[in-house]
Amino acid sequence: MGRNSPKTNVKNTLQTSSVGSGSQNGVAKGEMNENIEMRRKLPPRSPTQTSDFSLDNSPLTPQTPTSNTSFLELPRQDRRNFMLLVLLYFLQGVPMGLAGGSVPFLLKSHLSYGQIGIFTLASYPYSLKLLWSPIVDAVWSPIVGRRKSWILPIQLCSGFGMLYMGGRAEKMMIAAGAADGSGVWTFTWWWFFLVFLCATQDIAVDGWALTLISTPNLSYASTAQTVGLTAGSFLSYTVFLAFNSPDFANRYFRTIPSDQGAMTLGGYLTFWGWAYLFVTLALAVLKREERTRDRDGIAKVYKSMLGVLKLKNIQSIIIIHLIAKIGFQANENVTNLKLLDKGFSKEDMALTVLIDFPFEITLGYYAGRWSTANPPIHVWCWAFIGRLVAAVLAQVTVMMFPKDGVETWYLMTVIASHIFSTFTSTVMFVAISAFHAKIADPVIGGTYMTLLATVSNLGGTFPKFFILIFVDFFTKATCISPSSDTKSSVTSPFSCVLEAEKHRCINGGGVCKIERDGYYITNVICVIVGVVSFWTYIRPAAMKLQALKLDAWRLGGAESGRR
DSSP: OOOSEEOOOGGGGTOTTSOOOOOEEEEEEESOOOOOOOOOOOOOOOOOOOSSOOTTOSOOOOOOOOSSOOGGGSOHHHHHHHHHHHHHHHHHHHHHHIIIIIHHHHHTTTSOHHHHHHHGGGGHHHHHGGGTHHHHHHOOBTTTBTTHHHHHHHHHHHHHHHHHHHTTHHHHHHHHHSTTSTTHHHHHHHHHHHHHHHHHHHHHHHHHHHHHSOGGGTHHHHHHHHHHHHHHHHIIIIIHHHHHOHHHHHHHTOSSOOSSOSSOHHHHHHHHHHHHHHHHHHHHHHOOOOOOOOOOOHHHHHHHHHHHHTOHHHHHHHHHHHHHTGGGHHHHHHHHHHHHHHTOOHHHHHHHHHHHHHHHHHHHHHHHHHHHHSOHHHHHHHHHHHHHHHHHHHHHHHHTOOTTOOOHHHHHHHHHHHHHHHHHHHHHHHHHHHHHHHHSOGGGHHHHHHHHHHHHHHHHHHHHHHHHHHHHHHOEEEEEOSOTTSOOSOOSOEEOOSHHHHHHHHHTTOEEEEEEOHHHHHHHHHHHHHHHHIIIIIHHHHHHHHTSOGGGGOTTSSOTTOO
């Protein structure tokens, strides 16, 4: 029942010398931020002197190592660059929070579960950006700057893309659900393009973060990413969802009720499209990038990744990552949609996520401590079991939905179920990130961590499409006329599983009767698969990997399978 929005990238606190990014969930959610940056070279810093106003007009950052430096004690240059990084990461979080969080909820009134599954393909670029990250590192213009060569044009494209979609968002959603729902592919490709741009920008910003912040204070780079991505995703998921709700707007902002929310998807995209363009212009004019001649070789990085993939232990952990999250997929990708389908308001859903948010942050801290004090795989396995229990409790919560509408006790039940699901998910995320940090070869630590994080993220992304398809496949719903003497235009029963057919049934005066709910069947299958795979393969294999010596994970170390 976890939210689909980018998660806070807790793994970055485990390695202060590398910056990662991810998902959604956010926001969105995730499901979005498992994006540890690849190996970077830290070019020497040189003072910049100018009498003009500039973001760079400050003393040279001292390089004396410090420990536990508070933000106010940071050099002025680091503070400015920290705020710049927060802004850039925040901009990335805005469209990611929409794609992984809010938009699927908005589409539910237009599309069936299977058609929403098609839309989830839009989040794939964030899970696959490892494939082109070496290109972003190696190809750039020395005139513009290594990172700005990518950030400036990508933000321009993102801004114009959001402006284009902002003027057509509502029409595109209606077109996506029209007829047989085939229009969802057009809508999906636009969001795929936007997420691809965000993922590519993320690679460039991650690399820039390692040179913007001085080496002694480099941990603040990961802090900037956590703050920025989380805030952007939170705004686009929780805040936007609340303001988009007519009930929320009528209750708190209007004296005359309306069937429209205080904020529309089109208006929101248009605002942030202009914001993207403004920030891009300011970045181009006010911020200079240090010149460097260092270039990472594309072939060398790809060769390193191939070498890591050849390790038998890496192949084992990849298999674990690809199948480990199947047991939770129906809960984390369908439960919230099913609640909305039953009558749970978007306002209450936004309230649930809002209350869940501080718990996620707090629990992430304690999960990190548990993973440090205990073997991370042990913590991960316990959280795995808890996550399966959360999937069962979520289904029970949906089955308990009151016939007379949502009451306080039920809202509290949903919130409690949501928090427990988030708790187990966060513990698993932090624990496996701690294990990744432990086994990563320091010689190619960035490439190693990026590979592991990408596979872990992919394991939670690729099943979404199939799970939502299965919900429609197992569902049996028939449109019937309420009585023989009604004025209903429904003359004969027909299937109303698809959202378009459901609307045709209701608009024609019929009743869409659900004879078999595919959500329950799909969730039970997922949980069974999760239980069987955990006890027969995942747990034994994970425990075996944890018992290996570090040499078994090194490219130039001992034989990969040796204890």
